Amino acid sequence: MTNNEIETKWQKKWREAKLFESNPNEKEKLFITVAFPYPSGAMHVGHGRTYTVPDVYARFKRMEGYNVLFPMAWHVTGAPVIGIADRIKRKDPWTLDLYHRVHKVPKETLPSLEDPINIVKYFSNEYHEVMDEMGYSIDWRREFRTIDPTYQKFIEWQEKKLYSLGLIEQGEHPVKYCPHDENPVGDHDLLEGEGVGVNEITVIKFQLDDGRYLVPATFRPETIFGATNVWLNPEVHYIEVEVKDGISKGDKWIMSNDAFTNISNQHELEIIGDVDAKAIIGQNVKNPLTGAPLPVFPASFVDAEYGTGVVFSEPADAPADYMALQDLKKNAELLEEYGIADIAAKTEPIPTITVKGYSEIPTKDVCERLEISNQNDPKVQDATDELYKIEHSKGYVHERIEKYGGERVAYIKDVIKDDMIADGLADIIYDFAERPVICRCGTKCVVKIMDDQWFLKYGDEEWTEKTQKLLAQETIIPEEIRPNFEYYLDWLDNWACSRRVGLGTRVPWDPKWLFEPLTDSTMYMSYYAIAKYLRDMDPADLNEAFFEKVFLNKDSDEITVPAEKVKEIQDEFNYWYPLDWRLSAKDLVGNHLSFLMFTHAAVYGEENWPKGTVVFGMGLLEGNKMSSSKGNVILLRDAIKEYTADVVRLFLMASAEPWQDFDWREKEVRGTQRRLEWFRNFASRVEEIKGSKLDLSKIEDVELERSIDKWMISQLNLHIKEATEALEVFQTRQALQHALFLLKKDVDHYTYRIRPLIDKQDPAVIYVLSTVLDNWIRLLAPFTPHTCEELWSTYGGEGFASEAAWPEYDESLIDGEIEASEDLVQNIVKDIKEIKNIVDKESEKVHIYLAPEWKWDLYRIADEVGKPDVGQIIGRSIKENILDDKKEIANAAKKVAREITKTKYIGKIDEATILEDAKDFIEEEIASELVIHTDDSYDPQNKARNAMPYKPAIFME
RNA sequence: GCAGGGGUGGUCGAGCGGUCAAAGGCACUGGGCUCAAAACCCAGCGGGUUAGUCCCUUCGCGGGUUCGAUUCCCGUCCCCUGCACCA
Structure with a gap:
């Protein structure tokens, strides 16, 4: 039988003996769970580590006599598989290749993955098989998928519970969104633009004489006091739109056509028509705060795609504006074309922000220092970054400005923004911090405001406080990441918990929405505890009253399940709960693991709060990060075939602690x-x-x-x-x-x-x-x-x-003495060999001399003194009168004082017996005859006096 | 930027006040076994020196506390991870 066959044999025997099917009994229980997988691809050795750790622990605890429950299920909720299925349907070559070559899906099976349900079925089945091949001690009777009707009933109960506790509310939220897929997108859905943030930008409304508004978007509303003009790019296609909702309802805004694509997902806008930028350049707009008339000038640096495609100019603090103004003044042709020569000549930067180390016009300092030549010079970006940072952290609004003068920029900018919004002078839009952001389908993404989104109120103070309490009573492994948890619990704000697309459970009170995956996976450990009953039950019976009784012992006459059955289920839940250990990967600390704590804190009393959390590191492959999408993985199944499950398990457990990154190196x-x-x-x-x-x-x-x-x-x-x-x-x-x-x-x-x-x-x-x-x-x-x-x-x-x-x-x-004994033997051999090495002549006989009694006393005294204090050691030795010869004591004491910090003193050992006992071995090792002396009656070269405890003297003849 | 973690010998990685020139693995060197090789076993693996010793240099860099610091404190440089609507 090959080793692989032996493994299969035992897996079968375990299954037949129902070894890992755990039922309540009189033993002490232990309930351990690990984050269930999202089966959208094949299992690789990185996953192998994740699931082997709990298995090893479960097996260990079982052997220690615990009744251990280690269950597993499949998290099939969410949108990613929808996208994957779609791409397979469209025969996207990258996706097909990934699933065939990396995930090793047979060619003939691939077409069936056009249905997202089949993807999660295919891979959850595969996961199950591979987990069996790994020998995991899972109680499979509790297996489920998160779209099973019975599980959905559980989620409905859970979320209604949170809703009734006032922890779910409706609101609006900006999201990355793909207009083609008509769905919000996460980082993993992106072709380009991973990790790009969404920024809130203030739109300031500058009115033209005809009542329409130019609407520049800015990160720096506080610089409005230094505005000198507005920039339009004559090369850009502008349009006029009417705002149909929100605080600016009824306004007519002028923005770039590209900007419209994005902003129309945030505000309801109606296009009125095209606008010729050239016709507006040269006109005046009104500074909304100061009322000052400002001219509209042309500038080439204005990006049609960013913000609104309109920019207001603040040349004192924005390097691009400063340079554009310089460029314009030098460009006679442009000045003449728009008839703005006079007004341009009069336009100068207005001191607005003061910051230590810079003049009143900081842009001038920076642009000159960096030798920036014109508005399209790439160094403009460096200049902008520098000023933005320094003015934000150290800048103050200029004293000349009423109401806001003298205030710190960092503090006042939001005040100014809020004031302007309150007065109807400004509005808010959202845009990406960087471009491009492109969906895997190839479409440019936009920022969309979802306005009837449901939120879990993780920002709620009372709830957070309670969750902190839950955290405080938990064991966290490794302990170093506890501060991380503390931080995240406080930092977490309201969480958008509903989605329009994907697999999942519908929001019971608003069925056009589905719960997103991080929301329907915070309490399923409770479900595990009773899953073996629910799998055969009618979902219709799993009403709220049922779960309230099982989990919270609330009586109700709406329970349709027979009382004794309910009792049995409830008893099982109470037997396994609370959860003893929760295991999951590092990257879930800030969401899933924290959400789990929040939910348990909200729903259960302290007696059912989780007791421990273990956080995992990542996997590397020959030093590089493992990643399915990059093809840099070894499938677990392949590894088992190549090395056997036991070797894989052993390697994964031995090469790093669970929370450290491990490196799969073939060697x-x-x-x-x-x-x-x-x-x-x-x-x-x-x-x-x-x-x-x-x-x-x-x-x-x-x-x-x-x-x-x-x-x-x-x-x-x-x-x-x-x-x-x-x-x-x-x-x-x-x-x-x-x-x-x-x-x-x-x-x-x-x-x-x-x-x-x-x-x-x-x-x-x-x-x-x-x-x-x-x-x-x-x-x-x-x-x-x-x-x-x-x-x-x-x-x-x-x-x-x-x-x-x-x-x-x-x-x-x-036994420390036994250990010391063996060390003694080994050291003697080593020392003799070393001397033999140095002295090149062969010797027939080796004599060794053991330390006399008084040296042991000396050692003991040195140990009692505890530090290398020669004076004290000698003093005490003389007082105890361990030897008449005080000079000898002093000599030895000096040696002992040095030794004592390097040797562990465990008391006197019987060196004579030990060495006699090992005499044959030593003689064979040193290839000489050994003579052991307990006195110096034969000592021709006067070596015996070198003997110290644990270190006999040696004389070679 | 904010938060958390970390910098150890050729390499991976322990150690976190004295027993530390620093566990263990890998790599490398010498020896044993063998016809031979692999595997396995023994030994070495910063430098110098020696009857088993002792000395020097070393745990990112610079200071400090201590009889004594890789381990504690301060400063400094560098690296990694997370910062959300996504599994």
Whole structure:
């Protein structure tokens, strides 16, 4: 049988034994969940890590005696698959290639993915299979998809609950939007413009004499006091529109045709007709705040696509305006064409913002310093950035300006904006911070205002406070990210929770909307707890009254389910809740994980608040970020075929802690594979050494005499202890460091040490190795369950390894003296070898001298003093009279003072016995005869006085 | 910009007041096993020096606290992640 076949065999046995179907019982429960996948593509090794961590923990806890529930389901809600299906339907080559080549969907299956439902079905089925192939200990009876009718009933209840608590309200919101798809778009829907923000821009209304408005858009409403003119670009197509809604209703605005495309998604606008920019240039508009007449001038830097395509000029603080004004004054042809020579000559920057380190006209300083030549010079952007930043943070409104003069820019700009809006002098539009923003369908995106959007009020103060309380009582792993959570909970504002397009559950009180995916996934752990009942029930029975009773114990006569059934379901919920651990990736801290906390805080009492959250890092592939869309992934299924599930699991758990980024490097994976192979070989070697059938359930007890045997048992217990403690807090890497790598090192050392006994069927060796193996199989069972089951059954373990008891360590067997003993032996060997290396002549006999009693006293005293204080050490030693020769004491004390900070003092050890015990080994290692002296009766070269505790003196003859 | 995290040897990555020239892996070097290779085992892996020693340099950079700092404090430079309507 190949290793892959062995794995399949055990998966089948587990399934047949219903090993992971968890029902309430008298044991202590443990409920662990991990963010369920959105199955829009194949599972890769990055996902593998995400789901292996909870599995390892679940298996570990099961072995510790807990009744563990580890469920799984499919988050199929949302819009992305709609877009994917659409692109497959349109035969978009990039998408087809991605799904065929990267996600490995067979060619003949591809056409069926034109239906979004089939995409999520196809991949959730695949996920399920691959999770089985990975050996996950999931209770599949609780599997569901988020569009199952029963789940939708649950979501309806949940959201109505929040609605009734006043935590959902209606409002308006700007979103990135694709006019072609008629749907808001997220970053992953974009061809270009990922991460581009949406900015709010103030539109200031400058009225022409005929009553129409030029409507420049600006980030800097405070510079309105320095406005000298308005710019239009004669090359741009302008139109006149009538505003049909909002605070500017009835206004007639002039803007660029390109701007209209965007703004018409935010305001209801009616096109009146084209406008000839040339006819307006030269006319005057009125500064809405000061009433001053301002001329309209031509400028080429004006971008038709940005804002409104109209710009007001503030040459004192906007470098582009300053340069455009300079350019205009020099351009006789233009001045003549529009008959604006006189007025242009009179137009000068007006000091408006004062900022330390700059003159009254900061643009002049900057443009001259950067040697900007004209308005289309790319350096204009640098100048603008510099001034915007410095004036925003350190600028003040000029003293000459009434009402706002002397105020900080950062503070007053919003005041000025709000004042103008209140007075009907300004309005708001939204635009992208950068362009272009292009949808995957190829259409340019716009900013649209969704005005009957539903919001979850995560900005609500009381709710936030309660959620902070929930967070405070949770265990967060790693603890360092707690401040992140605290920050996010406060920062989160109202969340648009409804969508028009996608898969999902309809808003019960406003069915044209669907709940978006981050909203219908905040409480499903509750659903898991009872899912095994609901799957066979009639959705019609799952009314609000039912859920209120099950989750919140509220009685009602509207419950249609038989009372005893309700009771059973309710009991199960109460058994599993609260959730013990929630696991999810780092990038969900600011939304999903926080939302989960909000929802639980709102709906449940403290007794049902989640108790712990674990946050994951990302996956790298040979040092590069893993990404399906870039094709830079290894599919989990391929990895299993290549290396087996156990190797994949082991590598993922050993290469990094869960919250760190791991790096899938083939070379290291191969190394892991060899390590596991070594472990299997070790098991068979133990049987070989025993010389007869190995039965781990019947290991014969042996009283250990040799130090090295005790040492091995001590190390075993130490590693069990360390691994257990690490695993308790999800440190899978640290746990494996002990449970596999360091233990292996020690076993290597042990077998090396006892190698002359290896084929002598020494009872102690057999006992030690059998005991190691017995514990070791169980220690690794959570990580490499298939291999461990196989070894367990081969070598006589009882029942499933998955159900065996987690190894217990015996603190009393972890023996510092034994450790020190072995160190002593190793150091002697090392020292002798080193001396042999330096002195090139061969020696037949090596004498070693042990430290006399009084030096041990000295060491003890130094340890009591605790710091390298030679005076104090000598003083105390003399007082205790450890030796008559005070000079000797002083000499040794100096040495000890230095040593004491480098050695751990564990008390006196019986060096003579230890060395005698290891004499054969040492002699073989040094290839000489060894003579151990406890006194200096034979000491021709006077070496004995060098002896110190833990460090005998050496004389080579 | 705001917030959070981080800079360790050829490399990945532990350590977070003394036991640290710094765990473990990988790479590399020497040795064993073998006809040979892989695997496996032993040893070395900053520099110099030595009867097992000691010295110098080193944990981004510069200061400080301490008998003692990779570990604590201050400053400084650099890097990564998140900043939303999206799974």
